[in-house]
Amino acid sequence: MGSTSHDRAFRIDPEGVDPAAVPSRTLASGARIPSIGLGTFGSDKYDAGQVAAAVLDAAGVGYRHFDCASVYGNEAEVGRSLRAILGGGVKREDLWITSKLWNDKHAEADVIPSCEASLRDLGLDYLDLYLVHWPFPNYHPPGCDVSSRSADAKPYIHENYMKTWRQMEALVDRGLVRHIGTSNMTIPKLRLVLRDARIRPACNEMELHPHFQQPELFDFVAANGILPIGYSPIGSPSRPERDRTAEDTVDTEDPVIVRIAERLGVHPAVVCIKWAVQRGQVPIPFSVKRPQYLAALQAVAGGPLSDRDMADIAAIDRGCRLIKGQVFLWKEGQSWEDLWDPNGEITPP
Numbered sequence: 001m002g003s004t005s006h007d008r009a010f011r012i013d014p015e016g017v018d019p020a021a022v023p024s025r026t027l028a029s030g031a032r033i034p035s036i037g038l039g040t041f042g043s044d045k046y047d048a049g050q051v052a053a054a055v056l057d058a059a060g061v062g063y064r065h066f067d068c069a070s071v072y073g074n075e076a077e078v079g080r081s082l083r084a085i086l087g088g089g090v091k092r093e094d095l096w097i098t099s100k101l102w103n104d105k106h107a108e109a110d111v112i113p114s115c116e117a118s119l120r121d122l123g124l125d126y127l128d129l130y131l132v133h134w135p136f137p138n139y140h141p142p143g144c145d146v147s148s149r150s151a152d153a154k155p156y157i158h159e160n161y162m163k164t165w166r167q168m169e170a171l172v173d174r175g176l177v178r179h180i181g182t183s184n185m186t187i188p189k190l191r192l193v194l195r196d197a198r199i200r201p202a203c204n205e206m207e208l209h210p211h212f213q214q215p216e217l218f219d220f221v222a223a224n225g226i227l228p229i230g231y232s233p234i235g236s237p238s239r240p241e242r243d244r245t246a247e248d249t250v251d252t253e254d255p256v257i258v259r260i261a262e263r264l265g266v267h268p269a270v271v272c273i274k275w276a277v278q279r280g281q282v283p284i285p286f287s288v289k290r291p292q293y294l295a296a297l298q299a300v301a302g303g304p305l306s307d308r309d310m311a312d313i314a315a316i317d318r319g320c321r322l323i324k325g326q327v328f329l330w331k332e333g334q335s336w337e338d339l340w341d342p343n344g345e346i347t348p349p
């Protein structure tokens with residue numbers, strides 16, 4: 001068991017990275033977001049106390065961006081760390097905190113209270129970014145098996161999504177969140193949201209790693225002024241068993257990644273992070289281990305990969321989606337691909 005966050009105080013680590021040396025990206029609003037964040041989903045492997053302790057320590061080594069979500073079940077513990085960080089002299093405007101609306105809270109009446117609950121847990125007056133976590137309004141219990149199906153499961157229904165989105169917009173109007181965004185979207189769904197939104201998504205959080213580069217969606221969001229935030233940037237090596245299939249490939253064992261890592265004398269995970277930032281997405285790697293999250297931050301603050309390295313990594317995309325979303329399927333006989341609109345249009349109900 002790791003130490004818990006609340007038995008420790010915030011301390012700037014002299015061996016860390018100066019936050020000013022970490023590049024940032026500019027959103028369509030003009031706001032700046034650190035080009036790397038720390039993920040906080042413990043993947044059923046790390047408990048809330050361990051994740052919260054990592055958040056506190058990671059701020060000490062120079063992280064200023066944290067990717068949270070109510071469904072990760074640890075916002076209250078992470079909030080204790082954020083209070084310690086803010087109490088320790090870090091200014092609120094220097095932090096970037098994201099949280100997400102869970103799938104069972106899409107109803108119009110639930111959106112604002114859900115965000116308020118995250119704010120309360122995190123101990124904040126506002127979020128920098130609030131995302132609709134998935135475009136499917138389906139409840140399934142945390143930790144359930146991929147074969148689990150909800151009797152109330154529903155497909156993407158744009159009209160309903162926009163009702164949720166109107167409440168997301170209201171959160172901006174009320175000053176509770178600075179930006180709103182989407183996650184786990186596809187081009188056909190985003191086209192409709194962009195057509196109908198009063199406040200456009202600032203960011204789209206999506207799975208992105210060398211074996212799953214999603215070039216079309218990446219280009220689409222960039223062309224529409226939406227910043228891609230890349231989850232599972234290392235290929236999620238610690239993801240729960242339920243999220244693994246025999247076809248999955250391992251980014252950190254790819255010969256191209258390994259060769260570059262050996263040449264640079266770093267772990268292959270570090271190459272994945274460098275590639276992500278240089279390509280233009282904001283990676284949010286998860287780790288509770290100091291050498292790992294420090295190495296990722298140093299990678300971002302350090303020198304770039306060569307053009308040749310970037311081209312070599314661009315060529316190893318295998319289209320290997322790891323977080324398939326099986327539990328969101330809404331009728332018998334479907335395959336998980338149906339969730340991702342494989343025919344270029346929204347999969348019919």
Ligand SMILES: NC(=O)c1ccc[n+]([C@@H]2O[C@H](COP(=O)([O-])OP(=O)(O)OC[C@H]3O[C@@H](n4cnc5c(N)ncnc54)[C@H](OP(=O)(O)O)[C@@H]3O)[C@@H](O)[C@H]2O)c1
Nearest residue numbers: 039040041067231232233234235236238269285286287292
């Ligand atoms: N929007 C969404 O739907 C969504 C979905 C999934 C994830 N996310 C977000 O994305 C974050 C990251 O995703 P993820 O945890 O799936 O995948 P990930 O960041 O690709 O993988 C995390 C794992 O990689 C290993 N690792 C991390 N840094 C390393 C380093 N420097 N050297 C060697 N190994 C390293 C660790 O394994 P060990 O623990 O075994 O050491 C760690 O648990 C989540 O925490 C969450 O915030 C969002």
